[in-house]
Amino acid sequence: MPDPTLVADVGAYAAAVDGWCATRPPALAAAVRPIPDYATRVEVMSDLLGALFDAGWSRYGWPETLGGLGGSILHRGAMWQTLAAHGVASMAVFEHLEVLLPTLAALGPTDFVADALPAFLSGRERWAQGFSEPDAGSDLAALRTRAVLDGDAYRITGRKIWTSWAKYGTWCLVLARTGTTESRHRGLTAFVVDLRHPGVEVRAIEQANGTDELAEVTFDDVPVPATRIVGDLDGGWKVAMHILSHERGTYAWFRQCFMYRDLIGHVADGPAVSDRAVGDALCDIAAVAATSGEGLRLHASGATLGPRATITKLLLCEAERSIQDAVLAGNADLALAPLDDTTALLRQEYLFSRIVTVYGGSQQMQLETIAKQLLELP
Amino acid sequence: MSEPRSRDHDEFLAAARAAVAGSTGADALDALGWWDLLGMLDDPDARAATFALFRAHGRELGDTPALGALAAAPYFATDDGTRTVMAFSRPATGGGFAHTLLGTPVTERILVDTGAAAPVLVEAAEVTLTPVAVPGRLTIHAVTVAEGAGIPVTPADGLEAARARSAFLARVAAAYEILGAAEGAFALAIDHANGRVQFGQPIGTFQAVRHLLAWAVTDTRAVESVTDVARDLDVAAPPRFDEIVKALAGRNGRRACERSLQVLGAIGFTAELDHHHFHSRVLALDAVAGTSAELATALGAWVRAERPDPRIAPAVLSA
Numbered sequence: 001m002p003d004p005t006l007v008a009d010v011g012a013y014a015a016a017v018d019g020w021c022a023t024r025p026p027a028l029a030a031a032v033r034p035i036p037d038y039a040t041r042v043e044v045m046s047d048l049l050g051a052l053f054d055a056g057w058s059r060y061g062w063p064e065t066l067g068g069l070g071g072s073i074l075h076r077g078a079m080w081q082t083l084a085a086h087g088v089a090s091m092a093v094f095e096h097l098e099v100l101l102p103t104l105a106a107l108g109p110t111d112f113v114a115d116a117l118p119a120f121l122s123g124r125e126r127w128a129q130g131f132s133e134p135d136a137g138s139d140l141a142a143l144r145t146r147a148v149l150d151g152d153a154y155r156i157t158g159r160k161i162w163t164s165w166a167k168y169g170t171w172c173l174v175l176a177r178t179g180t181t182e183s184r185h186r187g188l189t190a191f192v193v194d195l196r197h198p199g200v201e202v203r204a205i206e207q208a209n210g211t212d213e214l215a216e217v218t219f220d221d222v223p224v225p226a227t228r229i230v231g232d233l234d235g236g237w238k239v240a241m242h243i244l245s246h247e248r249g250t251y252a253w254f255r256q257c258f259m260y261r262d263l264i265g266h267v268a269d270g271p272a273v274s275d276r277a278v279g280d281a282l283c284d285i286a287a288v289a290a291t292s293g294e295g296l297r298l299h300a301s302g303a304t305l306g307p308r309a310t311i312t313k314l315l316l317c318e319a320e321r322s323i324q325d326a327v328l329a330g331n332a333d334l335a336l337a338p339l340d341d342t343t344a345l346l347r348q349e350y351l352f353s354r355i356v357t358v359y360g361g362s363q364q365m366q367l368e369t370i371a372k373q374l375l376e377l378p
Numbered sequence: 379m380s381e382p383r384s385r386d387h388d389e390f391l392a393a394a395r396a397a398v399a400g401s402t403g404a405d406a407l408d409a410l411g412w413w414d415l416l417g418m419l420d421d422p423d424a425r426a427a428t429f430a431l432f433r434a435h436g437r438e439l440g441d442t443p444a445l446g447a448l449a450a451a452p453y454f455a456t457d458d459g460t461r462t463v464m465a466f467s468r469p470a471t472g473g474g475f476a477h478t479l480l481g482t483p484v485t486e487r488i489l490v491d492t493g494a495a496a497p498v499l500v501e502a503a504e505v506t507l508t509p510v511a512v513p514g515r516l517t518i519h520a521v522t523v524a525e526g527a528g529i530p531v532t533p534a535d536g537l538e539a540a541r542a543r544s545a546f547l548a549r550v551a552a553a554y555e556i557l558g559a560a561e562g563a564f565a566l567a568i569d570h571a572n573g574r575v576q577f578g579q580p581i582g583t584f585q586a587v588r589h590l591l592a593w594a595v596t597d598t599r600a601v602e603s604v605t606d607v608a609r610d611l612d613v614a615a616p617p618r619f620d621e622i623v624k625a626l627a628g629r630n631g632r633r634a635c636e637r638s639l640q641v642l643g644a645i646g647f648t649a650e651l652d653h654h655h656f657h658s659r660v661l662a663l664d665a666v667a668g669t670s671a672e673l674a675t676a677l678g679a680w681v682r683a684e685r686p687d688p689r690i691a692p693a694v695l696s697a
Contacts, residue, residue, distance in 0.1 A: 011691065014692070260689060282622060282688065283626040286623075287601075293695045311596050377571060378572060378582050
């Protein structure tokens with residue numbers, strides 16, 4: 001049962017989560033250790049999610065009709081901020097709680113999401129996002145994966161790449177073509193595909209920082225019931241834009257929670273680096289917190305950031321880079337001798353900060369979106 | 379954006395721009411009811427109106443002593459009807475302090491607080507004002523205070539509290555004015571990108587130019603977001619948030635002007651276009667109440683030494 005006081009008062013909720021963290025539950029204690037091995041990190045974070053679900057904390061911020069306990073995205077923002085303050089390093093593998101799940105909660109399919117949401121929140125199931133294809137990256141509307149109606153199911157055939165967390169995922173949100181190729185963005189539909197189904201093949205891609213968060217996924221005539229369409233038939237572009245509004249806008253809030261920890265933890269302890277660089281990074285984080293915080297407030301009130309989310313994403317990337325520049329300046333071991341777990345993780349994070357300008361739409365596409373939609377340039 | 383709070387702020391800004399445009403001096407502040415507003419800064423609407431005035435001041439290149447008046451207010455418990463402005467002090471080359479008055483000076487009293495000694499209130503007749511000629515359509519005077527001049531000021535709430543409040547208000551207000559001036563420079567660049575034709579098409583069709591402008595609006599949006607948080611949270615803002623706001627505003631304000639200048643090309647670096655006024659206004663305001671370089675360096679040292687908690691809590695966002 002939800003506590004009405006905690007639903008109504010985000011500050012009281014944050015204090016309650018803080019109190020729970022202070023008791024040092026074993027799942028939390030395990031998650032705050034540096035864990036460079038990605039598969040281990042996934043297990044440990046799944047356990048933490050299970051503990052947060054059992055205690056009820058992760059259910060706040062989600063509708064009761066979908067297995068949550070009520071409240072808004074502000075509750076979720078407060079929970080992850082509190083976890084970060086207690087030493088959790090990232091959302092590792094659960095980023096889609098704040099990228100995909102808000103869209104699933106908003107656009108359905110309701111019956112399916114009512115089952116899937118608690119399973120995801122509790123860490124029992126995980127999600128992947130299947131947008132990009134070998135020939136459709138920035139030009140997403142050119143994607144070719146097809147979904148063909150066959151009785152009461154659609155049969156999906158095609159190939160996705162850079163599919164996030166597919167190796168660890170249970171479900172994949174797949175954007176597929178239900179119209180003609182010429183229909184571009186108008187002929188797309190979003191489906192929830194079971195990654196365990198025969199005909200789905202996942203090939204994890206080892207990344208430059210040693211993790212395998214991304215994968216190439218092929219779908220060979222995989223049946224998906226029509227009841228697992230997210231949003232409307234041929235309404236996949238709207239679903240994609242809803243997701244990108246979160247991925248570029250509000251997700252930045254959740255990411256910046258961990259940035260303070262990165263900056264303060266790794267720079268304060270390290271050898272002397274320029275105070276100016278650290279101060280500039282602090283300013284960059286504040287800009288992300290302020291813009292994404294506005295996104296949180298808007299979403300909590302039922303509005304959205306819209307194309308302005310792209311600005312938040314640019315600011316997030318700037319902050320990632322300036323923090324990691326400061327970290328690198330004080331940690332030569334990151335480049336030469338990442339022998340202990342902490343330094344190995346620092347190296348992963350530093351390298352990742354060089355590619356953040358690609359995910360969720362490349363930086364050049366974000367700049368074009370701003371030029372076209374916000375500045376209305378010719 | 380259609381939420382009520384944002385609409386109110388848009389209205390404040392439009393009204394402030396109309397009021398500031400074309401008016402100068404302390405008389406313009408009188409017309410705005412400015413001196414009454416200073417006593418009401420605990421009220422969110424009064425605070426929003428006050429800060430909107432500074433954004434308008436930058437956007438319209440207004441020339442009033444509003445910033446010095448705002449900075450002086452926390453030193454005095456009640457308004458006795460006398461108009462006081464603060465001179466902004468900074469360490470001078472070769473020792474001592476340099477004092478600067480911004481805006482057409484009010485004639486009555488000047489507050490001087492170097493931070494190194496007790497603040498003093500000097501009558502205008504006791505100081506020498508030397509005009510400084512820089513662009514920016516902002517009247518600037520170097521202030522020379524005679525040795526031993528003035529009477530000490532003892533703020534009712536204690537000196538440190540008054541200094542902290544003064545610095546908070548001055549930094550956030552200066553950040554808003556930097557924002558407005560940077561937006562002014564940016565607006566010129568947008569006009570130019572839409573109108574200037576090269577290679578048979580407006581230069582705003584070229585990605586190299588489009589991306590420069592997209593970065594410039596990102597620079598200003600960052601400043602807008604942190605200044606709005608400071609305005610809304612006020613005394614509940616995270617520790618040293620005013621310094622973060624001012625450091626970010628100075629840095630990003632300069633960046634936005636530089637990117638706009640690059641889009642404008644050579645015409646932007648002439649007296650024929652207002653860009654240099656906006657740019658100089660940003661430079662002037664970056665230099666008062668802590669430059670972006672000074673503040674960022676101090677903030678970095680603070681982070682390293684004290685591991686502070688500068689987070690913005692979601693609970694306050696919804697307030």
